[in-house]
Amino acid sequence: MVVGVLALQGSFNEHIAVLKRLGVKGVEVRKPEQLLSVSSLIIPGGESTTMAKLAELHNLFPALREFVQMGKPVWGTCAGLIFLANRATGQKTGGQKLIGGLDCTVHRNFFGSQIQSFETELPIPQVVAEEGGPPSFRAVFIRAPAILDVGPDVEVLADIPLSAIETINSNPAIPKEEDSTESGKKVIVAVKQGNLLATAFHPELTADTRWHSYFLKMVPEIEEGTSDIVSTSTSNQSFGARSTIDFPIYQ
Numbered sequence: 001m002v003v004g005v006l007a008l009q010g011s012f013n014e015h016i017a018v019l020k021r022l023g024v025k026g027v028e029v030r031k032p033e034q035l036l037s038v039s040s041l042i043i044p045g046g047e048s049t050t051m052a053k054l055a056e057l058h059n060l061f062p063a064l065r066e067f068v069q070m071g072k073p074v075w076g077t078c079a080g081l082i083f084l085a086n087r088a089t090g091q092k093t094g095g096q097k098l099i100g101g102l103d104c105t106v107h108r109n110f111f112g113s114q115i116q117s118f119e120t121e122l123p124i125p126q127v128v129a130e131e132g133g134p135p136s137f138r139a140v141f142i143r144a145p146a147i148l149d150v151g152p153d154v155e156v157l158a159d160i161p162l163s164a165i166e167t168i169n170s171n172p173a174i175p176k177e178e179d180s181t182e183s184g185k186k187v188i189v190a191v192k193q194g195n196l197l198a199t200a201f202h203p204e205l206t207a208d209t210r211w212h213s214y215f216l217k218m219v220p221e222i223e224e225g226t227s228d229i230v231s232t233s234t235s236n237q238s239f240g241a242r243s244t245i246d247f248p249i250y251q
């Protein structure tokens with residue numbers, strides 16, 4: 001099984017390093033024809049407007065849209081989530097092209113700018129049901145988007161109560177709640193819709209491989225048992241601890 005990682009810009013090396021740790025080959029994708037030789041695709045975080053411009057330059061949009069519509073598993077992380085959304089707000093002047101396919105509205109920089117990046121523990125019951133391990137996941141949000149609304153076929157896998165994010169008050173883009181604790185308002189940060197998975201945070205920057213393992217199980221070869229994925233049994237996982245992969249890990 002070979003997983004494509006869109007390698008125009010952003011954290012594609014980090015995803016390839018995690019796949020390697022799971023015993024799966026990840027290959028950099030920059031041209032439309034490369035999509036013909038991969039079973040699934042990860043669209044990494046980065047700068048979504050730049051990524052869109054580079055994707056246009058490489059004439060990647062028609063092939064990416066066809067890949068999604070063929071039902072191939074695609075996982076968008078952060079900027080990749082924005083790429084997959086049908087609707088996006090908070091874009092730069094002039095907007096940006098989207099692949100689409102994911103029935104949701106995403107706010108491009110919901111949590112604010114780089115200085116409002118943060119980490120938080122996210123309860124991830126559906127992923128834990130598949131992958132085991134601790135009930136929460138240490139999620140890294142970097143100039144992160146968020147999902148404001150979803151269609152009926154979209155399953156919410158993680159959300160954050162607005163009251164939990166102190167930075168929320170410093171970001172004018174976020175609707176002010178009289179008392180967000182009372183309102184119980186939440187914002188969605190991870191979803192699944194058929195062959196599409198999207199997270200507003202960066203699992204590739206942590207030592208916890210459960211999101212990658214969860215995504216790989218969406219790939220048909222895994223279901224047919226013909227994969228070479230390394231067992232990620234929870235006993236040998238180093239959740240949150242410094243890992244042996246090549247890249248710095250947020251603690």
Ligand SMILES: NC(=O)CC[C@H](N)C(=O)O
Nearest residue numbers: 045046047048078079108
């Ligand atoms: N870490 C990220 O991928 C940030 C994405 C950023 N919100 C953008 O649209 O460019």
